[in-house]
Amino acid sequence: MSSGSAIRGSRVGSSPMRPDERTEPAPRRQVSYFCAAGHNSRIWFAAEAPAPETWDCPRCGQPAGLDQEQPPGRSRTEPFKSHLAYVKERRSDEDAAAILAEALAKVRQRRGRE
Incomplete structure (x- = not known):
């Protein structure tokens, strides 16, 4: 037997599921970063925001840079110290x-x- 709520998952005053046609997203741009492992990561930034020189690669976690020919070297991880x-x-x-x-x-x- 159902619980009696005909409109499950919605509430009074909720907004529509699709974005409003009268609004548009903020301007943004895509920046490519390249790591030493050969990964290419495309990150979105606000159009007016400056892109950082390095970004952590989402795949391997190593630093990635803007220059594809000379990506930054692997970061040196310090061993655990008690x-x-x-x-x-x-x-x-x-x-x-x-x-x-x-x-x-x-x-x-x-x-x-x-």
């Missing part, structure tokens, strides 16, 4: 030993009171 690796970049082994000794002293002092 929090400990970043800490080791900032602190020396002596600093780490001093901080550890201070933290252990605080823990021992706390346990002595409890």
Whole structure:
């Protein structure tokens, strides 16, 4: 048995499904970008907006440029670094030993009171 709503998927005051004939889209232009893998990406921009020099290729994610003959090179991805690796970049082994000794002293002092 149906739910009784004759016009399913619409609401009172909704706009028509097709665009209004009295309006026209904003002026735009298509710019081609080329990546090192040989992909050609066509991106639409507003007519008055300047096109950026590089754009990420939607297929491979590498940088793409405006010049087909000389596309930008592949981006170098940095390997994953853990929090400990970043800490080791900032602190020396002596600093780490001093901080550890201070933290252990605080823990021992706390346990002595409890």
